[in-house]
Amino acid sequence: MSVQQIPTGKIIDGEEVIAIELTNSKGTYVKIFNYGTIINKFVVKNANGEMQDIVLGFDTFDEYLDPAYLKNYPYFGAIVGRYANRIKNGRFTIGEESYQLAQNAGTDTLHGGVVGFDRKVWDIVEIGEGAQSFVTLQYESVDGEEHFPGNLIVDLTFELTENDELILSYEAETDKATAINLTHHSYFNLAANGGNIKNHKQQIFAANYLEQDDNYSVTGKLIPVEGTPWDFTKSKAIGTDWNEDEGYDQTFVLDKIYGDLSLASKTIEEDSGLVLSVYTTEPVAHLYTAKYLGVKNGKGGKDYESYGAFCIETQHHPNAVNIPEFPSTILNPDDLYTQTTIYKVSLNK
Template sequence: MKIIREIINSTSDQNNLELLSLINKKQTTVKITNLGGIITSILFNDKNGQPVDIVLGFDNINDYCSEEYHSNYPYFGAVIGRYANRIKNGRFQIDGVTYQAAQTNGSDCLHGGVEGFDKKVWEIVEVAEVPVGRVKMKYISPDGEESFPGELTVYLTITLTEDDEIGIEFESTTDKPTAVNLTHHGYFNLNGGEGAIGGHLLKLNSSNYLEQDDNFVTTGNLINVMGTTHDFTKERTIDRDWDPSEGYDQTFVIDKETAGLELAAKARSEKTGIVFEVHTTDPVVHLYCGKYIAPLKGKNNVQYGPFSAFCLETQVHPNAINVPSFPNTILKPGEKAYSKTVYKLSHVN
């Protein structure tokens, strides 16, 4: 395993930006910056041995800070926190106290508020090449940041193995009861970012999805996928049953038997032969097909736009803080919130 560490000269007010490249013996490469914990690149050889970058993003780290990018912001490859997805009306209660977060998506709070973990510069606390390539970062979110109570300490660890497995681990502690639901918001296109992803093949290990209101906030009800346009229990193209103007923006409950790592999703491209599996300790995976990606130039001068990528965001049920029947997302002092997601890369046999 080889790790290259580069200092980035930032044109914004961000300081101490770095880009780290984890490279295994097969030349599979994962590039990470401490700006938002963004995975800027995943290079993996296609069926013909040619390297393909399977995540959307930019060649220049400073482009992640540009006004143009933030004017229609898709959160390319970043950590989402303190709370992934939407909180109804931006409001929640802990121990009888009501907290009002910013209403950044209509009347609801999206992805942690005005300035979530995706825009923070994380401290790099560990870089190691053995036994696997590893980068560990830390961010301390102060009490009251984005109206969330408690000082929250989060460790993010990203790993790459010689077997082409990419691990993403979150570990959090707090000094006051608070709401926590973290995810990593990678945008994937197994054809190197070119074209729409409707023709990608997808299978989800999920018999139920979460009902949403008109602003995509979960209501607490589960809907069985059988006989619906959301049935991915057997592999099919993403666009087979979708509304071509909407795609998918839906949370699926993983059919899990344990609290450990289990398969959530498997995608593949017939063009490149690349197979992408998502294994996670989390209970749900959110499928988003990039409807709101604004037209912009990405890596290698590739033109991005709506439906240029799919996201498979592993997390706890969105809006769980307001739905008693959903799993707990309140973290208390003395407890530790932990989750792990693994991306497994391979080829069609």
């Protein structure tokens, strides 16, 4: 197991952007930038003995800053915060205090606002080698940033195991009650040559999904998946029941005990033989099949098009800050926010 730090030569807001590579004895490795905690590479051996990168991204760091990429910004491989997905009308209330956020998705707030945690340089606070290789990154979001209350300190640890598990462990503390809902936004494709993911087989351990309005904002209503195109309780090709013009962009309420680490999602690509299993302590998983993806000159000069990837975004219920029936997304000063999500890669045997 090894950890390597690689300077990019890029300085943003006075902070140096560093690439961190975690490698295990099998040759599996993950490359992470401390800018936005971007997972730039996740390279594993497929069933054909080939080393294969299963996440979308760019060959160089500078390409993540390209205005053409940011114009239709898909959050490639980055953390999302302070608040994942949408907050209806960009408003919420804590106690007697109301907060109005930037409305960057129609009338709603998306993924933390105009400049979220994905556009910040994080501090490297700890690195370890041994049975597991890991790096801990930290960011302090000041009171009022994107109009959220409280000084919030977030630690995110990436740990690579010998079992080809990438473990993401989050912790956060605040000095004032605030809304928080973190996730990571990697775009996966398990096919050796990429392309449309409609033939990937998908299973999600959820009997219900969340109703959304026309702007994809959660309303508070749970809908049973049985008898609908959103039924992934048994493994099926992603394209089996989808609307080809829409794909999937839906939040699934996991069948689990709240807070327990359990299997949320399993994706299989038969030609590569790769399986991606996602375990989480979070109550929901959001499946996004990248309808709006349109990125030129990705890795190897490849263009990434609609349905060229899938995301499994583990989090609390979107818009929960406005829906009291949902598990709370309010963090108080005496509490510790924690979350664990594991991306485990294996072979379909």
